Amino acid sequence: MVKRRRKQVSSKKESTPATRTERNNDALSDDLDKNADHIRSVYAEASDLIFRRFYIAGKQKAVLFYLDGLVDIQELDDSVLSPLMEEFTAEYSDVKELLEKKISVSGVKEFTNIQDCLKKISSGFPVILLEGRKSGIALNLTKFEKRAIDEPPAEAVIRGPREGFVETLGINRTMLRRKIKSPKLKMKEMEIGKYSVTPVILAYMDGIAEEGLIKEAENRLKRIDIDGVLDSGIIEELVEDNPYSPFPQILTTERPDVATSHLLEGRFVVLVDGSPFVLIAPVTIYSFLQASEDYYNRFIISTLIRWLRYIFLLISLLLPSIYVAVITFHAEMVPTSLMIGMAASREAIPFPALIEALLMEITFEALREAGLRLPKQVGSAVSIVGALVIGEAAVMAGIVSAPMVIVVALTGIASFTIPRYSGAAAIRMLRFPMILLAGTLGLLGIMLGLITIIIHLATIRSFGVPYLSPMAPMMGSETKDVLVRAPWWKLNTRPHLTGKYNKYRQAPGQKPGPKHGGD
Template sequence: MFRKVRKNFYKKKQQLQVPEQQALLSSDLYENLHVLRSMYQDCFDVVFKTFLIGGQTNAVLVYIDGLSNIVEIDNHVLTPLMSEPEGRVRSLHELVEKKIHISKTKEIKTIVECIENISVGNPVLLVNQEECGIALGLSSWEKRSVEEPSAESVVRGPREGFVETIAINTSLLRRKIKSPALKMKSIKIGRYTDTLVVIVYMDGLADQTLIKEVENRLRRIEIDSVLESGYIEELIEDNPLSPFPQLLNTERPDVAAGNLLEGRVVILFDGTPFVLIAPITFFSLLQSPEDYYQRYMTSSIIRLLRFVFIVLSLVLPSIYVALLTFHHEMVPTTLLISIFSSRESVPFPALVEALMMEISFEALREAGVRLPKQVGAAISIVGALVIGQAAVQAGLVSAPMVIVVAITGIASFMVPHYSQGIALRMLRFPIMLLAGFLGLFGIMLAVITIAIHLCTLRSFGVPYLTPIAPMKGDELKDALIRAPWWKMNKRPHLTGEFNPYRQSSGQKPDPTQGGE
C-alpha cells in the first residue's frame, strides 16, 4: 500500500513541477519564448538567436552551444532564411522545403518536444504566427573514437568496441548483422537525464514473450537519472539479492551480435559503452568471445582449464585452512612437516592468516585498478612482492599461505567477465569462515548451498544452470567444451517458440567429396 501511495505521489510531484511542458506551442512567438526562457533560466549555454525572415517575419532559433553544429546552422539555416527577399511571406513548411536543405527535419507541436530536441542538440526553429516548430537534425558533439575494449581484449578477433554515443553503437550492430530482421525499439528513462534506451532483438529468433517482458520491466522504472547501464541492471534482474549477475554486460559488438543471433535481447544505453544482454546462464559468464575464434580443440582445452581454475579460486584457500585446522591426516607427512616448520613463528591460526592475506590481496588488486595506468600495474606488482616477502620474513604469514593466495589470485583472473569474478571473490570469504570452524564439512555445506541457489536462480525466466539443470543434451556442445562449428547446427532454446536451426547439417569438411 505504501509503495502504491509513494508511486502516485512521485507522478503528481512530477506533473506539478513542470505543467508548462505539456502545453501546445502558441502562434504567438513571444509567448513561446517566454516559456522557454523561463525554463532555461540561468543556462548560459542555451542560445536564443532571433532574426527576421523576409525582413518582416520574426523567428528564433534555439540551440545549445556545444551540442549543435554551429557551422551547419550558419550555412544551411540562418543564411538562407535571412536572405529571403523582403516582403515575400512563406509558410513554415514552404520555408523548410525551399530554403533549408537538411535531410533530418521534424515538426513539433508541444513545449516538451522542443525541450527534448534542444537537449539532444537538435536546434528548434520557431516562427511567429505558426503553431508548430521545426526540429533540425544538426546535433554534433565530441565523440570518442571506436577502439578495442581494454577489459575484454582478445588475441584473435575484432578490435572494435562500443562507445558512449548510441547512434554509433547501433551502427556497429548494423555492420555485423545486415538483415532487416534486426529490430530496435527505443524508450526514454530518467526524469532529468531522459536517457535513450534501445531494445535490440532479431525478429524470428527472439521470443516475443521475452521482448515484451524486457520492455515491461524497462517501462515500469521511475528514476531521476540513468547515467550507466548498472542503474538499470539492478532494477530489472530477477533476483536482486543474489551475488551472481543475471545479465551480461559487454563492450564488444561481436559478443552482442552473437547473442542476438542466439535469440537473446540486447539493451543499449546512451552515454555508456556497456550494453546488457538477457537472458543469460551461468556458463555464458564463463565463456570468452575468443572461444569461438580459435580452433575448437584449443578452445575446449582452454575452457576446461578455465573451469578448473575457477573452482580453485573459490575453494583453494578454504581447503588449505580446513586441512591445517582439522584434517592433518589428509596431508602427506613430508608435506605436513614442511608446512608446520614454516608456520612455527606465525602467531595466528590458519584462518586468520588466510583472511589477512586475502584481504591484503584484494586491497592491492583494487588499488591497481583505481590508480592511474602509468603507476597502477607497478604498484600492484611491487606491493604484492614487497608485502608478501616482508610478511614472511617478519613471521606474520607462512610461505605456503603466500603461495596459496597467489595461485588463488591467478585463478580468479581466469574469469572472463568482471561481474562474475566479483561474485566468486565475495563468496570466497564466507567459505573460508565455514572451513575454519567446520572443516571440510563446512566447505561442502557452502558448496551445496551455492548449488541450490544457482538451481533456483532465473534470468528472465531461463534457468541459470541451463543446459546442465535442466539437462539439454543438444546444448551441451557449447557448455563445458566448444564443439566444432560443423556440429553446432542448432541454436540454444531459451524461451517459447524459436527458430531452431542456425546452419545446414552435413558441413563437416570432407576432401574426398568435391564441391559443385
C-alpha cells in the same frame, strides 16, 4: 501585517515552478513572443542557451534556440539561417512545405507542444519557432566531442575484431548494423530518467528472439522511474530477476561481435547513451566463462582452454578454504613429509590458519583494488611489487607462513582466468564465507557451502531462463557449447531460451573435407 504580506509573497514564489511545469505540457501558442518568453524563463540562468531573432525572407518573424556546444554552428548557418533569411517571393501554406523547399537538413521534426520543444533543445537540437504558427521545427544538427573507436581494454583478444563500443549511442547502433545487415534487426528506442532523459535502445532479432521475452524486457525498462541514468549498470540493477544474488544475471560487454553473436542466438541487447557497456540477457552461468576468442580459434584449443577455466574457477573458490580446513581439522589427509614441512613453516606463526588466510586474502584484494584505482603507469607495478614485497616481508617477520602466501597467490592467478569481471567478482566475494566455514566446520563446512551455492544457482533465473541450463534442467542437444566448444559445423541449433524459438541457425552437413566424385 508585514509578516502576512511576506508569507503571501513567498507562497507565490513557491508556486511559480509548479505553474511553469504545468505550462510545459501545454500546446504552443501562435504568439511567438509568448512562446519565446516561456522557453527563456524555463532556461533562466542557463548561460549556454543561445537565443536568436530573425526574419524569414525579411517578412515573417522567427526565433532560434539552441544550446552552445551541442550544435554544428557552421551547418546551422549554411543550411538553415542563410536560406531562410535570403529574400524569396514564394508563399508557403504551412511549415512542412517551408521545410521541404528551403531547409537542406535531412533530420527535421515538427512539434506542437512546449514539452517536446524543451526536450529537443536539451537533446542538442536547434529549434525554430515562427510567428502565427502553433508548431515549431527541430533540426538534427547535433555535434559534440566523441571518443574514438578503440579496442576494449578489459576484453582484449589475440584473434578477433579489435573495435569496441563507445559512449555515443548513434555510433554503437551503427556498429551493430554493420555486423547484421538485415531488416530483421529491430531497435526500439525509449527515454529513461526524469532529468537525464537518457536514450535507451532495446535491440533484438525479429523471428529469432521470442516475442514474450522481448515484451517482458520492454515492460521492465518502461517501468523504471528514476531521476537519471548515467550508465548501463543502473539499468542492470533495476531489471534483474534476483537483486540479492551475488551472481550477475545480465552479461555486459564492450565488444560489438559479442553483442551480435548473442542477438543471433535469440537474446536481446540494451544500449544506453553515455555508456560503452551494453547489456545482454537472458544468460546462464556458463556465459561468464566464455570468451569471444573461443569462437575464433580452433575448437580443440578452445575446449582445452575452457576446461582450464572451469578448473581454475574451482581453485579460485575453494583452494584457501581447503587449505584452512586441512591445517585446522584434517592434518591426517596430507602426506607425512609434506605435513612436517607445513608444520615447521607454521611453527612461529602466532595466528590460527583461519585468521592467517583472511589476513592475506584481504591484503591481496586491497592490492588488487589499489592497482585498479591508480594511474595505469603505476597501477600494475604497485599491485605486483606490493604483493611480492609484502608477502616476503610477512613471511620473514613470522606473521604468515610461506605455504599460505603460495595458496593466496595461486588463488589470485586463478581468479584472473575468468573472462568476465562481474563473474569473477562473485567468486571473490564467496571465497570469504567459504574460508569461514572451513575454519569452523572443516571439510563439512566446505560441503555445506557448496551445497548452498548450488541450490542458490538452481533457483535463480535470468529473464525466466534457469541459470544452470542447459545442464540443469539437462538439455542434451544444447550442451555442445558448455563444457566443450563444438566445431562450427556441429553448432546447427540455437540455444532454447524461452517459449517458441527459431531452432536452426545453419544448414546441416557442413563438415569440411576432401570432395568426392572426382571433382
